[in-house]
Amino acid sequence: MKIPFLSFDNRNQQIREQAIAAFTSFFDTKWYVLGNATKQFEAEFATYCEVPYCVGISNGLDALHLALKVLGVGEGDEVIVPSNTYIATVLAVSYCGAKPIFVEPDVQTYNIDPKKIEAAITKNTRAIMPVHLYGQACEMEAIMKIAEEHNLYVIEDNAQAQGATFKGKKTGSFGHLNATSFYPSKNLGAFGEAGAITTDIEKYADLVSVYRNYGSQKRYYNMVKGYNNRIDECQAALLSVQLPYLDKWNAERQRLFVEYMELLKGSKDLILPLIAEGATTVGHLFVVRHNKRDELQAYLSENGIGTLIHYPVPPHLQECYKELGYQNGDFPIAEMLAQTSLSIPLYPGLTDDEVSYIAQKVRQFCSEN
Ligand SMILES: Cc1ncc(COP(=O)(O)O)c(C=O)c1O
Numbered sequence: 001m002k003i004p005f006l007s008f009d010n011r012n013q014q015i016r017e018q019a020i021a022a023f024t025s026f027f028d029t030k031w032y033v034l035g036n037a038t039k040q041f042e043a044e045f046a047t048y049c050e051v052p053y054c055v056g057i058s059n060g061l062d063a064l065h066l067a068l069k070v071l072g073v074g075e076g077d078e079v080i081v082p083s084n085t086y087i088a089t090v091l092a093v094s095y096c097g098a099k100p101i102f103v104e105p106d107v108q109t110y111n112i113d114p115k116k117i118e119a120a121i122t123k124n125t126r127a128i129m130p131v132h133l134y135g136q137a138c139e140m141e142a143i144m145k146i147a148e149e150h151n152l153y154v155i156e157d158n159a160q161a162q163g164a165t166f167k168g169k170k171t172g173s174f175g176h177l178n179a180t181s182f183y184p185s186k187n188l189g190a191f192g193e194a195g196a197i198t199t200d201i202e203k204y205a206d207l208v209s210v211y212r213n214y215g216s217q218k219r220y221y222n223m224v225k226g227y228n229n230r231i232d233e234c235q236a237a238l239l240s241v242q243l244p245y246l247d248k249w250n251a252e253r254q255r256l257f258v259e260y261m262e263l264l265k266g267s268k269d270l271i272l273p274l275i276a277e278g279a280t281t282v283g284h285l286f287v288v289r290h291n292k293r294d295e296l297q298a299y300l301s302e303n304g305i306g307t308l309i310h311y312p313v314p315p316h317l318q319e320c321y322k323e324l325g326y327q328n329g330d331f332p333i334a335e336m337l338a339q340t341s342l343s344i345p346l347y348p349g350l351t352d353d354e355v356s357y358i359a360q361k362v363r364q365f366c367s368e369n
Contacts, residue, residue, distance in 0.1 A: 001357050003345055005306030006185055010349020011249070015241050019191075022237045034213070034230055037237035042196070044243050048163075049172040049179040049198045053205035056196050056231030057212055060181025060217045063183075063195040064092035066229055067155045067177035068127065070207045073098050077126040080152075080211040082112040083314055083334035085131040088181075089157050090315040093129070100324075101125070102316055104131040104333045108274035110134060110287065114142035118150075132161030132171045134310070134343075135187070135253070135284030139276055140166040140174045155179065162188045165252045167278045172198040176209070182239055187253070187282055188246050194235040252348045253283030256355055260286050260346070263359035267366040271340075285310055288362065292369055293340050299365045300344070305358055308343045 012019075026037060040054050046054035057063040073079060075097040081089050083102035093100040103120050106113040112130050128147055130138040138156075147154045154175035162180055164171045172178040180186075182194035197208050210217050215226025264272055271289035275281050287310060290296050297307050312332040316326040328335060343357055 001354065002304040003306060003350075003354050003358060005308050005343070005345050006347055007349060008184070010347070011189075011242075011245075014245065018088045018241045019238055022241045023234065026234050026237045032233050035233050037233050037240065038231055041231075041236040041243070044240055045196055046198060047078040048055070048243060049178075050170045051173045051198045053200065053202060054196050054198045055205055055208045055212065056194065056236055057179075057208075058195060058229045058231060059193040060157075060179060060195040061088040061092060061182060061209050062212075062227070062229040063179035063181070063197050064088060064129070064157060066208055066211050067179050067197055068096045068098070070204055070211060071127065071153045071155070071176060073126050073153070076124060078122060078124040079126060080117060080120050080128045081086070081315075082133070083316060083331040084110060084133050084311070084337050085133060085157070085315065086311060087315055087318060087320075088159070089129055089131050090321070092179075096112065098126070099124075099227060100147055100315070102331055102334070104331055105133075105337070106276070108335050109136060109276045109279070110273065110337060111136060111138045111276070112143070114139050114146065117143065117146050117310075121146075121150050121152070125150065125152060126165070127155055127315065129155045130175075131157040131158055131159075132164055134273070134281070134287050135161050136273070136275055137161060137164040137166040137171045137279040138283035140169070140171075141278070144174055153177075159183070159186060159195075161282055162186065162338045163246055164198065164282045165280045173200065174201075176201060177204050182235065185252060187284055188239065188242060190232075190235040191238050192232060192235055194231050194239060196231070241324060249348045253346060255280070256346055256350055257281060257283040257286055259352070259355050260344070263356065264288065264362060265353045267363045269369070270362065270366045283346055286345045287341050287343050289337070289340040290342065290366070291340060293342050296362070296365050297342055300358070300361055303361045304359060306345060309338075309341060310343050312338055
């Protein structure tokens with residue numbers, strides 16, 4: 001069997017006619033930037049996230065950056081981020097001139113550990129950025145409580161968890177401003193670059209709209225030094241086609257997630273993910289852990305199974321963050337996750353036979369090593 005790490009075949013097949021019709025309609029409108037498709041998708045995605053406002057943005061990184069910018073985070077400020085996340089979360093903080101302060105994750109859920117946040121708060125802390133990693137919602141109740149007590153902003157990084165919930169409330173609806181990404185491989189993925197900010201605070205939504213469009217509300221009049229962070233009108237149209245499928249696709253990911261959990265439990269020395277009480281996962285990634293991760297990856301590759309590592313180097317040890325002066329050992333949980341984690345295929349369209357085959361190969365490796 002040959003199983004790629006990710007395949008768009010199933011998704012593309014389901015939406016092909018609708019996507020082509022949406023593209024044709026976009027083409028024929030002859031209105032290519034900030035038009036009706038953007039307005040429509042923003043309204044639909046706001047409804048999906050159960051918030052009143054959504055502003056379409058060029059991509060997830062720009063959405064994170066704009067959220068911080070609009071909240072006035074800048075030079076001299078500190079922002080709490082998880083020590084294991086995709087680099088975008090951390091770069092957004094740096095773009096504002098603020099300093100990222102890393103907090104270790106829970107070793108079982110891989111999400112930021114709320115119990116460790118308070119120790120990282122100083123007089124300069126302005127915001128907490130929880131990242132719903134691999135599709136699982138962070139423990140938002142505890143995080144919001146800490147933020148309230150210390151008067152901090154919360155910006156959710158919801159790039160990997162569209163549709164997940166904590167105690168029944170959708171990710172992307174907790175924080176003051178919340179960012180998401182529609183990078184093609186996300187649960188809701190564009191056919192190019194796109195992102196969004198969701199919020200229930202009108203004044204922030206309005207400011208995000210201004211900042212994403214050169215700081216302008218009225219053409220050629222600029223209130224603030226803004227950016228060109230507009231969502232692409234064509235991507236907005238194609239996202240509207242897919243949004244009605246998202247719950248179905250997430251449910252399929254969740255079913256495959258449970259199947260893996262069943263098939264892999266008890267495998268020698270293999271660590272499976274844990275979903276925190278009150279949280280759900282939308283199965284963005286299925287990440288297993290093994291001390292011989294590289295050998296496991298090579299073994300699966302020899303058996304035709306594509307895998308990826310999310311992520312091989314934690315942000316504090318990346319070359320671009322040399323200036324922060326961190327060393328190996330400073331964030332041992334993030335470092336251990338980087339050395340032992342392996343993502344195995346999980347996407348709509350992956351068949352039960354493929355899941356069984358992958359699980360069988362993983363088990364075989366575990367029993368022989
Ligand atoms: C956790 C996380 N945050 C932010 C981003 C940035 O999104 P984008 O690639 O659309 O800029 C991504 C994905 O790439 C991500 O996985």
